[in-house]
Amino acid sequence: MTERVRGAIRRGGAYDPDCTRCPRLAGYLAEAKGRYPDYWCRPVPYFGDARPRILIVGLAPGMHGANRTGRPFTGDYAGILLYETLFELGLSTGPQSVAADDGLGLRGARITNAVKCAPPENKPTPDEISRCNAYLRAELEALPDVRVIVALGRIAHDAVLLALGLRRSAFAFAHGREHALPSATLLDSYHCSRYNTQTGRLTAPMFKSIMRRACELAGLAR
Numbered sequence: 001m002t003e004r005v006r007g008a009i010r011r012g013g014a015y016d017p018d019c020t021r022c023p024r025l026a027g028y029l030a031e032a033k034g035r036y037p038d039y040w041c042r043p044v045p046y047f048g049d050a051r052p053r054i055l056i057v058g059l060a061p062g063m064h065g066a067n068r069t070g071r072p073f074t075g076d077y078a079g080i081l082l083y084e085t086l087f088e089l090g091l092s093t094g095p096q097s098v099a100a101d102d103g104l105g106l107r108g109a110r111i112t113n114a115v116k117c118a119p120p121e122n123k124p125t126p127d128e129i130s131r132c133n134a135y136l137r138a139e140l141e142a143l144p145d146v147r148v149i150v151a152l153g154r155i156a157h158d159a160v161l162l163a164l165g166l167r168r169s170a171f172a173f174a175h176g177r178e179h180a181l182p183s184a185t186l187l188d189s190y191h192c193s194r195y196n197t198q199t200g201r202l203t204a205p206m207f208k209s210i211m212r213r214a215c216e217l218a219g220l221a222r
Contacts, residue, residue: 013138048110114159
């Protein structure tokens with residue numbers, strides 16, 4: 001990502017590469033940078049179409065995945081099923097995402113995270129989720145064409161509702177559940193993490209069914 005593009009994203013309010021609002025996360029990334037000098041080790045920006053119809057919201061960057069590469073769901077296990085599925089459905093130009101400069105592009109879809117910085121043990125605190133929510137709110141406000149928001153996991157689901165000023169009690173998370181929001185449909189899915197896929201909680205057919213439904217709702221079905 002060029003400095004020009006980073007600057008444009010920053011001006012939009014949906015991303016700040018220099019954000020240090022969360023002391024624990026900032027310290028964790030600084031420590032990681034010392035151990036892994038070639039890693040990104042900064043807030044990870046969104047990736048995908050500038051005017052998407054589908055917004056996919058994950059939890060947070062993985063230490064050795066997006067925190068290493070600087071692109072969501074890139075470089076670790078969680079991204080394998082995601083990008084393969086996007087490619088099968090015509091939403092990606094390729095089936096793999098290996099690096100931020102690999103030339104991959106998304107069509108009609110964008111990927112972002114509820115928390116932009118990698119948290120210890122993949123567990124952001126409630127305060128960190130709340131502080132980072134301003135970026136998700138700004139991103140949603142800047143995307144008038146979004147018809148479907150796919151929440152990968154309960155934390156992403158709750159973060160979307162918080163960003164939109166909606167009560168969690170009115171929209172309970174459940175895999176495959178569709179929630180009619182004022183401006184889009186919120187579609188819930190279990191996160192495509194290594195744990196969920198290896199234990200069978202989320203299978204490839206289950207996830208592909210979710211994403212096919214997202215395409216139908218967004219008018220992108222092939």
